[in-house]
Amino acid sequence: MWARKRFDLSWLDIGYGMIQCARIGSVDPSFVSQGWKDSRHAFSCLSVRTGFDLLLQALALPRGSEIIVSALTIEGMLTIIEEHGLVAVPVDLDIDTLAPKAEQIESLITDKTKLVLVAHLFGSTIDLEAIAGLAQRHQLLLIEDCAQQFDGMPEGKQDIADVSMYSFGPIKTATALGGAVFSVARKELADQLTQLESQYPKRSRSFFFRRLLKYSFLKFISYKLSFACFIGCVKLCGKDYNKLLKKSTRGFSGNDFFRLIRRRPSSPLVVLLARKLKRFNGKALEGQRKLGNCLAEMLQNDADYQIAGLQAPANHFWVFPVLVGDPESVELHLRVMGFDADRRGSMVVVQPPSGRDCPAPENARVILDQAVFLPLYYPMTLGTMDKLARAVIEGDPTQKSVPTQVDACVRSVPESLAQDT
Ligand SMILES: *Cc1c(COP(=O)(O)O)cnc(C)c1O
Numbered sequence: 001m002w003a004r005k006r007f008d009l010s011w012l013d014i015g016y017g018m019i020q021c022a023r024i025g026s027v028d029p030s031f032v033s034q035g036w037k038d039s040r041h042a043f044s045c046l047s048v049r050t051g052f053d054l055l056l057q058a059l060a061l062p063r064g065s066e067i068i069v070s071a072l073t074i075e076g077m078l079t080i081i082e083e084h085g086l087v088a089v090p091v092d093l094d095i096d097t098l099a100p101k102a103e104q105i106e107s108l109i110t111d112k113t114k115l116v117l118v119a120h121l122f123g124s125t126i127d128l129e130a131i132a133g134l135a136q137r138h139q140l141l142l143i144e145d146c147a148q149q150f151d152g153m154p155e156g157k158q159d160i161a162d163v164s165m166y167s168f169g170p171i172k173t174a175t176a177l178g179g180a181v182f183s184v185a186r187k188e189l190a191d192q193l194t195q196l197e198s199q200y201p202k203r204s205r206s207f208f209f210r211r212l213l214k215y216s217f218l219k220f221i222s223y224k225l226s227f228a229c230f231i232g233c234v235k236l237c238g239k240d241y242n243k244l245l246k247k248s249t250r251g252f253s254g255n256d257f258f259r260l261i262r263r264r265p266s267s268p269l270v271v272l273l274a275r276k277l278k279r280f281n282g283k284a285l286e287g288q289r290k291l292g293n294c295l296a297e298m299l300q301n302d303a304d305y306q307i308a309g310l311q312a313p314a315n316h317f318w319v320f321p322v323l324v325g326d327p328e329s330v331e332l333h334l335r336v337m338g339f340d341a342d343r344r345g346s347m348v349v350v351q352p353p354s355g356r357d358c359p360a361p362e363n364a365r366v367i368l369d370q371a372v373f374l375p376l377y378y379p380m381t382l383g384t385m386d387k388l389a390r391a392v393i394e395g396d397p398t399q400k401s402v403p404t405q406v407d408a409c410v411r412s413v414p415e416s417l418a419q420d421t
Contacts, residue, residue, distance in 0.1 A: 001231065001335075002375045002384070003222040004245075004342045005319070007215060008175050008284075014216055016275060017177075020268035021209040027267040030194065032181060032274050037155035040164075040183040041190035044270075045197050048147050048167040048180045049076045049252065050261045055163065055182075056084040058192045059114075059141070066112045068105055070119040071350045071361030072368070073145070077117075078350065079257060089113075090350035092361035095323070096311035098122065102130035106138075108358055115141045118161075120149035123318030124309035125158070132160040148318050150174055151285050153277065154183055162186065168273055170215060170249050173318060174280050176273035177211050179265055202264040209268075218248065227340065246346065284378055285316040291376055291385055292317030298389035303399045305392075308367050319345065321371035325398025330372050333395025339388055342373040 033042035045051045063085035069077070071090040081088045089108050091100040098121045105116060116135050120126050128144065135142040142160075147167035154164060161183075168179040184190035221230040234241040252260045265273075292315065299305040299322055308321040319342075324330045327343050334341045349364045374388060393399050 001224060001228040002339050002380065003224075003227045004340045004373065004375050005171060006222050006377050007170060007219050008173050009170075009177065009215065009219065011219075013176075013272065013276065014212055014219070017212050017268055017272045018209065020271045021205045021212070023268075025267065027270045029179075029197065029265055029270055031270050032179065032277065035274050035278055036181055036183075037153040038183045039155060039159055040185050041187050043182040043184055043190045043193045043197075044265075044273075045180055045182075045193075046178060046200075046203070046263050046265045047169060047252070047261060048145070048165045049080060050197075050263070051165060051180050051182050051193065052077060052143075053080045053083070053258070053261060054193050054196050055143070055189075056080065056086070057196055058189060061086060061114050064112060065114045066110065067115040067117055068108050068113060068140075069117045069350055070100055070121070070145075071364035072121060072347050073117075073119055073350060074346055075348050076252065076257070076261075077145070078348070083258065086114075087112075087353050087356070088350055089356060089358055090352060090361045090364070092359065092363050093121075093367070095306060095308050095363050095367060097126065098124050098309040098312055099126040100131070102134050105131060106134055109138055109140070113138070113140060115143060117143045117145060119145035119147070122148055122309050122321055123316045124312035125149060125314040127313050128158055128160055135162075147172060151314075151316055152280060152282050159183065159185075163189075168276070173285070174276045176269055176276050177208075177215055178269050179273040181277075197264065200262050200264045203266040203269070205266050205268055208266045214248075231340075242342075287378055288376060289316045291380060291382070292320055294382055295320065295374070295376065295385040295389060298385060299392065302389065303393050303396075308371060317376055320374040320376045321367065322374060322392060323367065323370040324372055324392065324396045325370075326396055327370055327372050329397055330392055330395040334372070334374075334388075334391050337387065337391035337395075339375055339391060341375060343371065344368055345373055 029044035032044040036042035066087045066089050067081055068091050069088045071092050078088055091105050091108055093100055118131060132142055141162045143163045144161040145165050150166050150173045162185045164183040166181045168174055168176045170177050221227055231241050234244060296307050296310050306323045309315050331341055331343055349361060349368055352358045352360055
């Protein structure tokens, strides 16, 4: 059984992290910022949610100010906006590019609007040019959420946002089981964030050690054979493995949310993150991008599925959301065929605030309701993609065609990806 996702964390990383837990000496998050290649100013902290909360503290906007946000995000971001007495106003996304339209953002601006928060979702990159122009014209701060989009440090890339936020939480690319880096255009703002962050209490080494142990276990069960065993065991205990997995990787859940995010990362986390960033190369993502494009081609040749984000300027398919007629039966059939696919992920559709006259984000709703997030990662091969595409189509009662073997794009893929290992 292919698990829904594999952690981007090697056994060597885990071992390195454990050794760091035993070392004495204190390392500040600025250690990560020093190695961050960027034309802006780097700020590092425990998580994107920690940093976003700090950012809103630093900006100290008047209560009732509005933030225009991409209509799909994670719940924590909305909790933070609310905590600061601010109002999230959703802007809908285009399904094919996952980008909000600049004109639509413009139509939502009032004299209360202060920020625009745009997320690059599912591994895709949005073209920010028009949105950045508009933010500048209206003197709004533009913040981009790159938590699902990391494909290398931003030096020399699209850096027109005022703040870009990168997450290295457990399910993210190049994870250190936590940590975040913000690229900040204005130096005074970066300094202010650093100053505020330095007052938080530090997470302990033993906390991080236990975290490494927990994710060693989760990593172990994410292999094909062990994952099947794990599901069997959980079933025997009468539990829902789906819920169990989601709960175990969420982080900062429960009533203690703000106490948990308002912390400094422990030294071993900082050192592990610095190592991951230094050693990062985009090769694995390149393979993933090729697999994703082939899978998309198969799904669209044999059926006419829409894949959210397929037309974005770039996409490495951090996850692969295919919109199907009957997601529940596709999910069940995939499980029978040896694929563990997720639905809904951990995202929410941002609802228009009550009493505010703005359109409900229909496309965001369609994406969350219709998407099945297909597993896609190394060491899957084109053979696996073929099985996966067939399983999706077979499992979808709204599709009638029986797929034929697709090998059109096999030739364009490196040897290592073309064989099942
Ligand atoms: C994961 C994620 C976050 C939060 O990142 P943390 O570092 O875990 O706080 C924020 N936004 C999006 C879109 C995410 O996927």
